[in-house]
Every structure is written in C-alpha cells, then in structure tokens.
Amino acid sequence: MQFSRRQNQDSASLVEMTPMIDIVFLLIIFFMVAAQFAQQARLELNLPEEQGESQQDIQNTGLVINIREDGEIVLETDAPPITIAVLDERIKAAIANEGAPWESLLIRADENAASASLNEVLRLLNKHGLSATRIATEVP
Amino acid sequence: MRFAASQRKHKLNRAAVNLSSMIDVTFLLLVYFIVTTVLATPEDLLTPALKVEEGSSISEEELDPQIIEVRQQDGRSVYSIGAHLCYERNELANILATLPVEPGLIIRVSDEVPVGFAVAAIQIARDAEFEKVTYVPAK
Numbered sequence: 422m423q424f425s426r427r428q429n430q431d432s433a434s435l436v437e438m439t440p441m442i443d444i445v446f447l448l449i450i451f452f453m454v455a456a457q458f459a460q461q462a463r464l465e466l467n468l469p470e471e472q473g474e475s476q477q478d479i480q481n482t483g484l485v486i487n488i489r490e491d492g493e494i495v496l497e498t499d500a501p502p503i504t505i506a507v508l509d510e511r512i513k514a515a516i517a518n519e520g521a522p523w524e525s526l527l528i529r530a531d532e533n534a535a536s537a538s539l540n541e542v543l544r545l546l547n548k549h550g551l552s553a554t555r556i557a558t559e560v561p
Numbered sequence: 562m563r564f565a566a567s568q569r570k571h572k573l574n575r576a577a578v579n580l581s582s583m584i585d586v587t588f589l590l591l592v593y594f595i596v597t598t599v600l601a602t603p604e605d606l607l608t609p610a611l612k613v614e615e616g617s618s619i620s621e622e623e624l625d626p627q628i629i630e631v632r633q634q635d636g637r638s639v640y641s642i643g644a645h646l647c648y649e650r651n652e653l654a655n656i657l658a659t660l661p662v663e664p665g666l667i668i669r670v671s672d673e674v675p676v677g678f679a680v681a682a683i684q685i686a687r688d689a690e691f692e693k694v695t696y697v698p699a700k
Contacts, residue, residue: 438580438584442580442583442584442587445584445587445588445591446587448591449587449590449591449594452591452594452595452598453594455598456594456597456598468604469676469677469680469681469684470677471605471607471680471681471683471684472605472684472688473604473605473606473607473684474605474606474607474608474687475605488676523611527606529604530676530680531676532675532676532677532680533675533676533677534675534676535672535673535674535675535676536631536670536671536672536673536674536675536676536679536698537672537673539670539676539679539698540670540672540698540699541698543611543613543696543698544613544698546611547611547612547613548613551611552610552611553608553609553610553611554608554609554611554696555606555607555608556606556607556608556609556680556683557604557605557606558604558605558606558607558680558684559602559603559604559605560602560603560604560605
C-alpha cells in the first residue's frame with residue numbers, strides 16, 4: 422500500500438519540459454538576432470525628439486548620412502568619419518548609379534550637433550540638384 | 562521473460578538525462594539577451610524643401626513666404642520672425658498660428674544653432690500646416 426502511493430506521487434510530479442525548452446530556445450535566438458540587427462542597422466545618435474510627418478516610409482532609404490554630436494559625418498555604423506569631399510563623391514556616385522531622388526537619401530543628425538555640418542551637407546545636396554531632404558527624428 | 566523485461570527497464574532508466582542544469586544555463590542566456598538587447602527607438606521623418614542662397618540673399622519674390630531666422634543671440638538659440646523673438650517653441654507656434662499658410666515658410670538656420678533647435682522649427686511649421694516649408698542654410 423505504501424509503495425504504490427509513493428509511485429503515484431512520483432508520476433504526478435513529472436512535468437513535460439520539452440515545449441518549454443523549445444520556446445526558451447526560440448526566445449534566445451530571437452533576442453540574439455534582434456540585438457545583432459539593432460547594432461548593425463543604425464549608428465547610435467540622439468536624434469531630435471519630434472513627431473515627424475508620420476507618413477513617410479523610413480525603410481525606403483539608399484544613402485544614410487549620419488552627423489555625430491561632434492559634427493563629424495559618418496556613413497556606415499563602424500566606418501570612420503568622412504570629409505565633405507568624400508561625401509560629395511559618394512552622392513555623385515549614388516546619383517550616377519540609382520538616379521538618387523531626394524527620397525532615397527536620409528540625414529540622421531544628432532540633436533546636440535551644431536547645424537554647421539547639417540548646413541554643409543544640405544548645400545552639397547542642393548548643389549547636386551536635390552530639391553528637398555529627409556531629416557530623421559526620434560518619435561517621443 | 563522476466564529477465565528480459567527488467568533489462569528493458571534498465572535501458573530506459575539509462576536514457577533519461579537530467580535537464581535541470583541545461584535549463585538553468587538556458588534561462589541565464591535568455592535573461593542576458595533580454596537585458597542587453599537595446600530596443601530600437603522608432604524613427605520618423607521631416608521633409609523640408611531645400612534652397613541655398615546664391616550670390617545676394619533671397620530675392621524679393623521669394624520673400625513672400627514668411628522667414629524664420631534660427632540663430633544664436635546672447636548665447637541663446639532663438640527663433641526670429643519679423644520683429645518677434647521666440648526662445649520657446651510654444652511662442653513660435655503661437656505666432657505661426659496667426660500667419661497665412663499658403664505662401665509657405667522659409668527657415669534660415671545659422672551654423673552655430675543646435676540641430677535639435679532647428680529641426681523643432683520645421684516640426685512646428687508642419688504642425689501649423691504650412692504648405693511648403695523650405696530649409697535654407699544661412700551663409
């Protein structure tokens with residue numbers, strides 16, 4: 422009698438762990454991939470906290486021009502800063518290759534940077550015949 | 562027969578693996594990635610038109626739209642529109658609300674002003690429903 426009761430208790434305490442382990446592994450993979458993408462996609466900047474126009478497709482972007490707080494211009498996340506002359510070449514190439522309408526360029530400027538670099542970049546875009554620009558904001 | 566049955570039972574016991582340590586490690590990994598993942602903040606856009614002053618300043622024809630000067634004065638960033646000086650965005654918003662929206666708005670930004678202050682002027686103009694907002698880098 423005693424023996425059979427103990428066996429019942431043992432089987433009741435068994436929990437099926439396989440689905441939980443599956444889900445936990447999927448979550449780990451999700452967070453690993455998400456962390457990687459977040460690092461690669463955007464340079465970390467304090468963008469101006471504004472609502473924006475709430476109708477633009479920010480993903481539809483070719484060349485992204487980042488302006489850091491110190492005014493340096495950076496194109497890729499891990500790349501070193503570039504000069505205006507190099508940016509000039511890159512914009513020229515983008516226009517030659519893709520036709521580069523203004524909608525394909527995005528400016529991400531740190532809110533604490535002086536407008537000097539932004540103004541220089543915009544003069545350059547205007548020189549290449551672009552009639553408007555896209556400035557990224559951070560939705561508050 | 563009895564012997565064979567007990568042998569099978571013995572094999573089953575051997576196949577069982579204790580998973581608790583693996584689950585511990587897995588949960589630690591999960592917590593690590595949850596904590597270290599930086600959630601990407603949502604971004605949006607402002608799309609002002611672009612114009613650069615060439616030679617002399619903007620022509621008379623282009624003066625029809627109202628002009629906001631965004632510049633530094635006495636060490637502070639300021640919006641200047643006509644005779645008005647605005648230090649806060651709500652002051653500028655109040656002034657823009659009284660202006661006609663059809664002629665558009667020119668925002669002329671000096672080099673020394675922080676980008677955030679200049680971009681705020683574009684946002685305020687958009688919120689005031691100006692049809693055309695033009696960004697002009699000051700000379």
